């Protein structure tokens with residue numbers, strides 16, 4: 001069972017380095033009168049070996065930020081790095097390889113292949129890349145996620161939580177530099193959701209991984225080391241060692257300010 005980050009030793013020391021970085025990251029969709037500024041000159045550093053949550057109202061740019069940091073979406077202006085590699089300006093083929101070799105993804109829909117069993121789903125991305133998983137690491141991931149006795153089951157024979165754990169193992173197995181999780185508990189009941197959050201927490205604490213998770217849920221964000229708050233395409237605040245209560249309070253404070261200013265008013269600055 002998982003416990004919130006506040007009850008854990010914090011993830012690795014902040015000086016472990018930067019897993020991803022953006023400067024002046026700007027993303028506009030469309031043009032002319034219908035243009036939407038999804039990200040407005042965002043500067044962000046994702047610390048290695050930590051669990052970072054990204055929160056904000058619907059439409060604030062959370063998914064866009066994740067997609068731009070992961071090289072899934074092009075940027076309109078600004079620069080993005082994965083580790084020391086600048087990804088802005090890479091060609092499509094180079095980006096595909098970089099994502100495949102260095103990034104793990106977990107989405108709300110698990111995206112498991114129904115005809116493959118759990119073990120085959122876990123190793124599929126590495127099989128496609130023609131790489132063999134490190135057997136000891138694979139064992140550790142499978143045991144950490146409690147999947148040992150489920151490896152020969154197909155997705156339809158697994159519960160939602162177990163399927164999400166398989167998706168988690170798949171994201172971890174190549175030992176990526178960075179794992180992006182977009183609402184990974186969105187489709188799960190609260191018990192299965194807690195389990196997955198506990199495993200992501202464990203991936204950081206026990207396996208030294210780096211996780212960035214987009215979520216709407218203050219309870220989910222409480223499992224992270226640091227919460228970044230987005231509003232209107234800008235990072236307007238951040239919170240170390242969050243609890244569900246402190247995150248909820250901060251969100252209410254934003255809503256109150258936004259309510260006073262009216263929709264489309266200036267964003268809250270710190």
Ligand SMILES: Nc1ncnc2c1ncn2[C@@H]1O[C@H](COP(=O)(O)OP(=O)(O)OP(=O)(O)O)[C@@H](O)[C@H]1O
Nearest residue numbers: 029030036038056057058059060061062063064065
């Ligand atoms: N492909 C697209 N074309 C046009 N506009 C887009 C596109 N993708 C996102 N947007 C717009 O960019 C803004 C940010 O969207 P984004 O999906 O990043 O927000 P979000 O915070 O993840 O929202 P949610 O919590 O609802 O998932 C929104 O106004 C959205 O409508």
